[in-house]
Every structure is written in C-alpha cells, then in structure tokens.
Amino acid sequence: MSLIQTNFTEAPPAPPNVMIIFGAGGDLTRRKLIPALFHLSAAGLLPKGFAMLGLDRLDLDDQAFRERIAGQVEDSLGAAFDRRVWEGLVSRIHYMQIDMLEGADYERLCERLSEIDAERGTNGNYLFYLAVPPSLFGPVTDRLGDVGLLHQSEHDWRRVIIEKPFGRDLESAIALNTSMHRNMDEDQIYRIDHYLGKETVQNIMVFRFANSFFEPVWNRNHIDHVQITVAESVGVEHRGAYYEEAGALRDMIPNHLLVLLGFLAMEPPSSFQAEAVRIEINKVLDAIKPLTPEEVLTHAVRGQYDAGTMPNGEKVPAYRASPGVNPKSFTDTYAALKLTMDNWRWAGVPFYLRTGKRLAAHYTEVAIQFKRAPTIMFKHTDVDELAPDMVVLRIQPNEGIQMSFGAKIPGPTMQVGSVNMDFCYEDYFGNRPATGYETLIYDCMNGDATLFKHADTVEKGWEIVQSVTDVWAALPPRDFPNYAAGSWGPCAAGDLTKRDGRMWRRIAVPKARIAAEPG
Ligand code: BG6
Numbered sequence: 001m002s003l004i005q006t007n008f009t010e011a012p013p014a015p016p017n018v019m020i021i022f023g024a025g026g027d028l029t030r031r032k033l034i035p036a037l038f039h040l041s042a043a044g045l046l047p048k049g050f051a052m053l054g055l056d057r058l059d060l061d062d063q064a065f066r067e068r069i070a071g072q073v074e075d076s077l078g079a080a081f082d083r084r085v086w087e088g089l090v091s092r093i094h095y096m097q098i099d100m101l102e103g104a105d106y107e108r109l110c111e112r113l114s115e116i117d118a119e120r121g122t123n124g125n126y127l128f129y130l131a132v133p134p135s136l137f138g139p140v141t142d143r144l145g146d147v148g149l150l151h152q153s154e155h156d157w158r159r160v161i162i163e164k165p166f167g168r169d170l171e172s173a174i175a176l177n178t179s180m181h182r183n184m185d186e187d188q189i190y191r192i193d194h195y196l197g198k199e200t201v202q203n204i205m206v207f208r209f210a211n212s213f214f215e216p217v218w219n220r221n222h223i224d225h226v227q228i229t230v231a232e233s234v235g236v237e238h239r240g241a242y243y244e245e246a247g248a249l250r251d252m253i254p255n256h257l258l259v260l261l262g263f264l265a266m267e268p269p270s271s272f273q274a275e276a277v278r279i280e281i282n283k284v285l286d287a288i289k290p291l292t293p294e295e296v297l298t299h300a301v302r303g304q305y306d307a308g309t310m311p312n313g314e315k316v317p318a319y320r321a322s323p324g325v326n327p328k329s330f331t332d333t334y335a336a337l338k339l340t341m342d343n344w345r346w347a348g349v350p351f352y353l354r355t356g357k358r359l360a361a362h363y364t365e366v367a368i369q370f371k372r373a374p375t376i377m378f379k380h381t382d383v384d385e386l387a388p389d390m391v392v393l394r395i396q397p398n399e400g401i402q403m404s405f406g407a408k409i410p411g412p413t414m415q416v417g418s419v420n421m422d423f424c425y426e427d428y429f430g431n432r433p434a435t436g437y438e439t440l441i442y443d444c445m446n447g448d449a450t451l452f453k454h455a456d457t458v459e460k461g462w463e464i465v466q467s468v469t470d471v472w473a474a475l476p477p478r479d480f481p482n483y484a485a486g487s488w489g490p491c492a493a494g495d496l497t498k499r500d501g502r503m504w505r506r507i508a509v510p511k512a513r514i515a516a517e518p519g
Helices: 029-042 062-080 085-089 103-120 134-146 170-181 199-209 240-265 274-289 293-299 425-428 440-443 455-474 492-498
Strands: 015-023 050-056 091-099 126-130 158-163 189-192 223-231 300-303 334-339 351-356 362-371 390-396 400-408 416-424
Touching: 015 029, 015 103, 015 440, 015 492, 029 050, 029 062, 029 085, 029 300, 029 440, 062 085, 062 091, 091 103, 091 400, 103 134, 103 416, 126 134, 126 440, 134 158, 134 170, 134 416, 158 440, 189 390, 189 440, 189 455, 199 240, 223 240, 240 274, 240 300, 240 362, 274 455, 293 300, 293 334, 293 455, 300 455, 300 492, 334 492, 351 492, 416 425
Parallel strands: 015 050, 015 126, 050 091, 126 158, 158 189, 223 351
Antiparallel strands: 223 362, 300 334, 334 351, 362 390, 390 400, 400 416
C-alpha cells in the first residue's frame, strides 16, 4: 500500500526486513537515508522486525558506527531530533566493513545477514540500497547475484534501490539495464528519481485525477502552453568532476523535468498501481517529438554561468573556476527546451522546460497558461486585453498551488485585474519534517514501484535528450560563459519563447532584488 493512498500517520508498518546500505559512510546515508529512517520510525512505519546494516570500507564495529552517525543525524535533523525515537532506531543499526569488489566479503555478508535474521526476526527480506557511484552498480549486483542474495522465494523478497545517473546517454543506459538484469528481474529493481519523493510532485496526480473540475480543461482546447522551471541558486559545489561529464541537460531533464512533464500530461491511469502509471507515463514520453538537428538550433538553448552577484549580495566565481572543472569547459549549466507532443490531447501545445545552476532563485514550479478568453463582451469598456488564466503548481519552496484569473477592479468603470488564489501546503497540513526519501523507502519495503522508474522509462528519457546532446556535441558553443551568476540565464532562452509570441513567467523572488528575466 503506497503512502499516496494512505494517510502517513495511519499507514501500517512495512513488512519485516533488513535494509542494507552500500556506501554507509557517505553523504547520502548521513543526509537523507538515516534521517528518513528516523522519520519512518517516529511515524511507526518501521516494523518490529527491522534492522539496518551499513556497509563501507571504514574499519568500524556496530558501536563505533552508531556513535559516528548519531552526531551527524542530530545535526541534520536539528529541532526534529527526538532522543527516544533515535534510541529505538539506533539499537537496530549494524555495520560491517566490506570491500565491495571482493567476492569473499559477500560470503561474510550472507553469514551476517543470517545472524541478523535470527536475532531480529527480519524473515530473510532484504532491501539493498546502493548509495555508491553508478560504476559500482554492475559489480555489486554481480557479486550479490553470485552468492545468491538476489534470489527470492515465495517466503522472502530481495530488492535493490539505485539512484541516478542511469547512464549518460541511451547506449550507456541500455548497458546499465542489461547488467542489472543479469542478476535480477526488473520488478526487483527500484530506480529512484528523488523528484518522485516530493509531496507536490505526487500531488500533481491527485490534483488532476481526484478533482473533477480540472480534467475537462486539461488539453489543447483550453491550454495555451506549459512552462516547467527548475531553477537552482547553488553552483556545482564539490561535484565539478561529475558535472563536467553530465551538464545541466543530462543532469536534470531526462529525469526530474520529464517526471514532472509525465505526471502533468499523462492520461488518467486505470489505477494507481505501478504498471498502470508506468504505461501512461511511457505513452507521454513516446508522444514527445525528438528534435530534428535544425530544430535543436531554435528549440534548445544552453548556457554556462560566469562570475556574478547573487540576489543576497554574495559574489560567486564562474563555473569554469569551480574545483574539478576544466577552465575552458564547454559544459552547460543551463538548458532550456521547447518540446511538443504528437497526441490528441496535446497536439500544438508547447511545453517549455528550463533549468540551471546559479540562477537568481532556488525555485521549482509548473505553470499552466490557459488560452485567453475572447474579449468581445468587454468591447466598449476600458478593458482592451485580458491577462491569461494560469494554474501554477509550486513544487519548492513554499509548496502549493496558485490560480490566477481576472476579476473586476472595484469602481465605476469596467476594469479587469489579475488576482491570485493561493493554497499553501503548510497552512493546511503543517510543516512535517521529511527528506523526500521516506515515501520511497517505505514503498520499496512494501513492494510498491509506482514512484520508481522502470528501465524503459529511463531509456525513453535518454532518447528524447539525445536528439539535443548529439547536435550540441557536434557544435561546441561559441559564447560560453553566456550568463552571469545571479541572473535568469542566457538571453537566448528569452528568444525561445519570444519567437512564439510568449514569455517566460516572471518568478517572484521573495526578497527585494529581482533580476531581469531573459527576453
Ligand atoms: C540532482 C542533481 O539530481 O538534483 C543536482 O544531480 C541537483 O545537480 C538536484 O542540484 C536538485 O534537487 P532538488 O531536490 O534540490 O531540486
């Protein structure tokens, strides 16, 4: 049972299991996974028969590992840290030193897991979380397969969670899927896209399919266009080496932005079961027209940030001056695309996507702009133009939904102004601390793959962006760096919408300084 279908606090605990984390000494474990287990434990969603086994190269025993993570978790949870909950969880956390490439260590792992099963009543159910670089996905699952740890029976299950990047193009994604399939079936693989863990992303489905008034207008007859913005104010931080290989387009669009697009554009699935949702998402991805090389020149924009000043006054260096980055790098830190779909619902409706680092704000939203109402009835009044109606789904921060529409400005003459109705999650549901991994881990323990990516969804995502990356690779950019840190990206991004007589939505940055929008 997915947390989508149930109230978080009323959901039953997951079935007994051991969660085995490869890379337990790393950042993801400290910042996300252990805090997520803490929140699940606080909500009573971990079963009595639960244990976590951390694996890494560090030479530690259970006690030393527990002490090491205790301080880290307290720091990362801040005020949400509750000693009673932590003590209940930490006593179920174990550690084992391992060389992930050493077959003999996996024999020891089998023995250790049997001991934990006997001691903790975890029933031989294992969730392997691979918090390691993608180059290790194949080698680790091969070794797990060799010692039989991926073999499930009627009485127990074996599942593996991995996180992006799932390859860097179609070919490498297929190779990765093939190597994973060597040792397990597709339904044992849980590919995380952390955007699917965000409440507001899941809410797109609820907004569309649990209400009756949006669906009738959710199509080309009423919608003029859609804009998806994932703006980040951070730079590449310490990930220069990874980012040099990826760039903004690969890092964000085939996964996070296409996830948003898929939920937004899909037909109602026959149920919220994983397979039904996957089929509809894949139909959307199938309907997206890959860009021709000529279209890439006008429908795709890339950028790289130069030194600049952020809205808070902080002066930041250029991308090319970041650690691990080639000082002459051609890697994109900004990408914008115009995509269209070949299907009955969306024919002729452009979807504009943009994402970038070091932009003026940290902000993710989906804006659906409706067609303008005909102004005929206001002909002999002061109203010469009506602003279009808009639904904005705010993904982060200040999660919520905003509807903008026209209303009469009070007074003796007929004047129409655009007004907003705003729903904020926090006002209704409070601010429940969460990392975004709680739902995903809980769903995986329950065998619910609705919020995880299937192999063919990953491959379809790469097919779409590869039409762009191939052209970009053949034609290195001549104008990089082409936008200042703290701005809204390169001017060419403005042309992308202007060419169609449209404009990017102005993002309202909470504080005083608003940078000029491109175009
Ligand atoms: C990751 C990307 O997948 O998503 C990062 O690799 C990016 O480059 C991050 O910063 C954005 O996630 P969020 O949840 O902060 O929008």
